[in-house]
Amino acid sequence: MNVRRGPDGHGVTAEKCVTCHQDHNLVGAHLPPGAPNWGLPPTSTPMIWQGLTDAQVCRSIKDPKQNKNRNLDQLVEHLTEDKLVMWGWNPGEGRNAIPMPHDEFVSKVKAWQAAGAPCPTDTDRASRL
Numbered sequence: 001m002n003v004r005r006g007p008d009g010h011g012v013t014a015e016k017c018v019t020c021h022q023d024h025n026l027v028g029a030h031l032p033p034g035a036p037n038w039g040l041p042p043t044s045t046p047m048i049w050q051g052l053t054d055a056q057v058c059r060s061i062k063d064p065k066q067n068k069n070r071n072l073d074q075l076v077e078h079l080t081e082d083k084l085v086m087w088g089w090n091p092g093e094g095r096n097a098i099p100m101p102h103d104e105f106v107s108k109v110k111a112w113q114a115a116g117a118p119c120p121t122d123t124d125r126a127s128r129l
């Protein structure tokens with residue numbers, strides 16, 4: 001359907017993401033899934049973690065210049081409570097949810113925060129994302 005990102009990541013002209021995607025999954029196979037703020041990152045920060053090592057991903061998600069100006073508490077809230085992120089555990093019929101249970105993910109993120117949000121040391125291993 002020639003869907004395009006657009007400068008803000010929310011589509012172009014009348015073909016905005018929200019033309020088809022609502023704030024919840026539509027029931028049924030191949031119908032548009034949805035969550036609040038459905039969209040891609042803007043073109044200025046497109047999928048910036050792609051190809052980075054785990055250590056680089058860790059540093060970039062903590063960097064306010066790259067994470068929408070979030071401090072650590074706001075980053076943890078985004079990771080654990082943002083409805084668009086939460087969609088990954090409820091992606092709708094025919095799509096695979098994130099394999100780690102949400103509760104387990106939240107406790108790992110909070111343990112990381114409590115430990116001072118350390119980053120791993122650099123390795124050559126690229127992130128699987």
Ligand code: HEC
Binds near residue numbers: 003
């Ligand atoms: C013209 C309607 C339409 C527009 C506009 C549209 N989408 Fe979709 N999108 C769909 C439909 C329909 C599906 C479900 C396809 C399926 O499951 O076979 C879908 C599925 C998706 C999926 C899930 C893909 C998967 O793996 O199942 C994502 C992510 C997505 N769209 C993102 C976006 C984003 C981001 C935008 C805006 C830049 C956008 N879409 C604009 C119709 C649209």
